[in-house]
Amino acid sequence: MSDACDAIVIGSGPNGLAAAITLARAGCSVVVYEANATIGGGARSAELTLPGFLHDVCSAVHPLAAGSPFLKTLPLERFGLKWIEPAIPLAHPLDNGSAACLCKDIDVTAEKLGEDSGAYRRLMKPLARNWGNLSIEFLQPILHWPQHPITLAHFGILAVCPATLLSKFIFKGERARALFAGIAAHSFLPLDAPASSAFALVLGLAGHAVGWPIPRGGSQQISNALADYLRELGGKIEVNHRIENLRELPKSRAILLDASVWEFLRIAGQEMPSGYRRRLESFRHAPGIFKIDYALSEPIPWKAEACRRAGTIHLGGNMDEIAAAARDVARGTIPQRPFVLVAQQSLFDDTRAPRGQHTLWAYCHVPFGCSTDMSNQIESQIERFAPGFRDCILARHKMSVADLGGSNPNLTGGDINGGAANLTQLIARPVLSPTPYRTSLRGVYLCSASTPPGGGVHGMCGYHAARAALREIFGKR
Numbered sequence: 001m002s003d004a005c006d007a008i009v010i011g012s013g014p015n016g017l018a019a020a021i022t023l024a025r026a027g028c029s030v031v032v033y034e035a036n037a038t039i040g041g042g043a044r045s046a047e048l049t050l051p052g053f054l055h056d057v058c059s060a061v062h063p064l065a066a067g068s069p070f071l072k073t074l075p076l077e078r079f080g081l082k083w084i085e086p087a088i089p090l091a092h093p094l095d096n097g098s099a100a101c102l103c104k105d106i107d108v109t110a111e112k113l114g115e116d117s118g119a120y121r122r123l124m125k126p127l128a129r130n131w132g133n134l135s136i137e138f139l140q141p142i143l144h145w146p147q148h149p150i151t152l153a154h155f156g157i158l159a160v161c162p163a164t165l166l167s168k169f170i171f172k173g174e175r176a177r178a179l180f181a182g183i184a185a186h187s188f189l190p191l192d193a194p195a196s197s198a199f200a201l202v203l204g205l206a207g208h209a210v211g212w213p214i215p216r217g218g219s220q221q222i223s224n225a226l227a228d229y230l231r232e233l234g235g236k237i238e239v240n241h242r243i244e245n246l247r248e249l250p251k252s253r254a255i256l257l258d259a260s261v262w263e264f265l266r267i268a269g270q271e272m273p274s275g276y277r278r279r280l281e282s283f284r285h286a287p288g289i290f291k292i293d294y295a296l297s298e299p300i301p302w303k304a305e306a307c308r309r310a311g312t313i314h315l316g317g318n319m320d321e322i323a324a325a326a327r328d329v330a331r332g333t334i335p336q337r338p339f340v341l342v343a344q345q346s347l348f349d350d351t352r353a354p355r356g357q358h359t360l361w362a363y364c365h366v367p368f369g370c371s372t373d374m375s376n377q378i379e380s381q382i383e384r385f386a387p388g389f390r391d392c393i394l395a396r397h398k399m400s401v402a403d404l405g406g407s408n409p410n411l412t413g414g415d416i417n418g419g420a421a422n423l424t425q426l427i428a429r430p431v432l433s434p435t436p437y438r439t440s441l442r443g444v445y446l447c448s449a450s451t452p453p454g455g456g457v458h459g460m461c462g463y464h465a466a467r468a469a470l471r472e473i474f475g476k477r
């Protein structure tokens with residue numbers, strides 16, 4: 001174990017590395033302890049199926065990383081990070097063989113929505129113009145003094161609406177409604193729940209501002225670039241070192257945990273005042289996921305031509321079907337036709353598979369802790385929009401809810417977002433406070449996706465937590 005230092009970070013996920021970099025940039029000596037043999041947490045890549053096929057173990061598509069106000073300030077290109085923008089960021093196929101698409105250009109997106117083209121422009125254009133200001137406002141704790149109150153209020157009124165309600169109110173046609181519902185489904189909320197629209201708006205706007213890019217060489221490249229920059233700043237990383245108890249750590253002035261609320265309770269629950277512990281214990285999980293990575297002999301034979309040029313595909317049919325799947329999952333039932341998210345990185349990145357062959361990344365939402373193998377349901381959804389898909393499969397690698405939890409203590413029960421992102425937990429994440437990163441233990445901060453702004457690879461939780469520690473422990477502004 002390393003010697004005493006200014007700050008210790010537990011976990012090398014995107015938020016742990018962002019926290020460590022923020023501290024190191026301010027002149028602190030930092031050590032990161034990572035339980036896994038590899039760094040990166042939710043941003044890693046590996047040959048999961050066959051030699052020569054490079055798969056993203058967790059995150060694959062990165063609108064939030066490319067648009068992150070913090071990550072944008074780092075010289076990550078110098079450490080090998082290169083973004084690739086697929087021709088079409090997102091396609092959403094329908095049963096009639098066509099597809100609605102999210103394109104970087106709002107007008108191009110709108111034109112293909114037919115009767116809803118005007119409505120789409122009116123919804124997105126004013127918000128997209130203010131993306132820079134907006135992204136700073138919503139990628140921090142909700143309880144803050146806004147710098148752009150009018151822009152934030154405009155966004156907030158729309159964002160707080162249930163996705164099905166907003167979609168029916170704004171759009172008339174199936175295409176626009178399906179596209180909006182598919183993006184809203186990233187929330188893991190029932191689509192009639194308050195704030196489910198927030199995800200459709202944020203991810204849609206990010207698509208227009210920065211696209212839905214993928215890193216050349218896989219998501220591991222994001223983590224490697226962050227780690228290399230941290231080392232250049234003097235930070236250290238120790239892998240294969242799971243922290244079981246805060247008392248086992250060397251002396252430091254601050255400890256930042258890139259751990260979920262539940263892992264934090266496991267490590268330090270006994271030392272917390274009971275009031276704070278009870279507040280953390282009342283924090284609720286999001287549903288889980290079941291994931292499959294495929295090695296394919298050829299590109300997927302999508303019926304809709306647009307899907308053959310898209311980085312991400314949403315498979316769930318129309319809005320009512322997506323809403324029904326989300327409702328089933330929230331009630332603890334397995335949907336027969338789940339909402340499936342697909343990414344086909346190898347179409348745009350030749351480092352992912354042998355020439356002419358391809359990778360496919362896919363997952364569907366399942367109830368928290370669910371032990372069902374969803375391969376059949378996932379493959380049936382892909383076949384529905386790409387007949388002949390099964391004939392292209394060379395190998396599969398499945399990750400059940402249990403496999404996810406075993407691979408990263410933050411993914412218990414298959415929850416990939418560090419806790420549900422319902423309205424209550426968007427406001428109190430994990431507790432109601434303008435500085436929710438600070439815990440009841442002096443010098444101990446939480447910096448994972450269980451803090452604002454929540455799940456996704458953006459590093460903003462780590463950045464804000466480190467800023468709080470710098471202010472409160474090191475007296476640095």
Ligand SMILES: Cc1cc2nc3c(=O)[nH]c(=O)nc-3n(C[C@H](O)[C@H](O)[C@H](O)COP(=O)(O)OP(=O)(O)OC[C@H]3O[C@@H](n4cnc5c(N)ncnc54)[C@H](O)[C@@H]3O)c2cc1C
Binds near residue numbers: 035060448458
């Ligand atoms: C299958 C999947 C697909 C996803 N797809 C996307 C996507 O396409 N785009 C996107 O933006 N986001 C995606 N996400 C979400 C994203 O990966 C996470 O929200 C993000 O990684 C959270 O970052 P984090 O730093 O908070 O935690 P993590 O990335 O989970 O990192 C936490 C790290 O801390 C370590 N750790 C935890 N406890 C301890 C301990 N006690 N001692 C030592 N180390 C510890 C873990 O091993 C892990 O390495 C996906 C997630 C999954 C699982």
